[in-house]
Amino acid sequence: MMTNRRHSRATTLGAAAMGLLLVVSGALAQTAVGPSTPGPVEAARRLTWKVETRAAGIAALRQLSVSGPDAEGARTELGRVLTWEAATRAEGVAFLRDVAARADRPDAEEALGEVLTWNADTRAEGID
Numbered sequence: 102m103m104t105n106r107r108h109s110r111a112t113t114l115g116a117a118a119m120g121l122l123l124v125v126s127g128a129l130a131q132t133a134v135g136p137s138t139p140g141p142v143e144a145a146r147r148l149t150w151k152v153e154t155r156a157a158g159i160a161a162l163r164q165l166s167v168s169g170p171d172a173e174g175a176r177t178e179l180g181r182v183l184t185w186e187a188a189t190r191a192e193g194v195a196f197l198r199d200v201a202a203r204a205d206r207p208d209a210e211e212a213l214g215e216v217l218t219w220n221a222d223t224r225a226e227g228i229d
Contacts, residue, residue, distance in 0.1 A: 141165055142174045149182045158182070166196075176200045177209040184216040 139147065142165055148158025159182060165175035177200050183193030197213035200206050217227025 140171065141169075142171050142178060145175070146178045146182075149178075155182070173200055173204045173206055173209075177206055177212065180209065181212045181216075184212070190216070 145158050145161035148154040162175050162179040166172055166179050176196050180193045180196030183189040197209050200209040201213050214227045217223040
């Protein structure tokens with residue numbers, strides 16, 4: 102019973118966070134982003150920090166990575182987050198490889214290099 106409550110609460114929090122992200126995204130399209138106001142990619146990234154809201158953050162990053170002013174930044178963050186779990190690591194590596202090949206994104210190259218060093222089979226490539 103407790104697990105169902107946690108899942109329900111996490112789902113509710115995730116949905117609320119996603120709604121907040123969408124509202125923030127719309128508002129940012131009309132206003133300048135100040136130093137204390139996170140942009141949509143940063144807001145989505147912050148959602149990924151907690152297990153309870155990670156799914157909402159990943160969903161937001163997927164949406165932001167399709168188009169927009171910082172699609173490459175969203176793709177970089179999405180790739181980085183997807184590498185945290187073994188089940189999605191290959192997809193994350195693919196995102197990071199794609200961004201690193203297409204854009205001048207040292208952060209994507211750094212994240213890719215780091216994740217490649219986690220596996221003995223790809224460690225040499227990650228160190229290059």
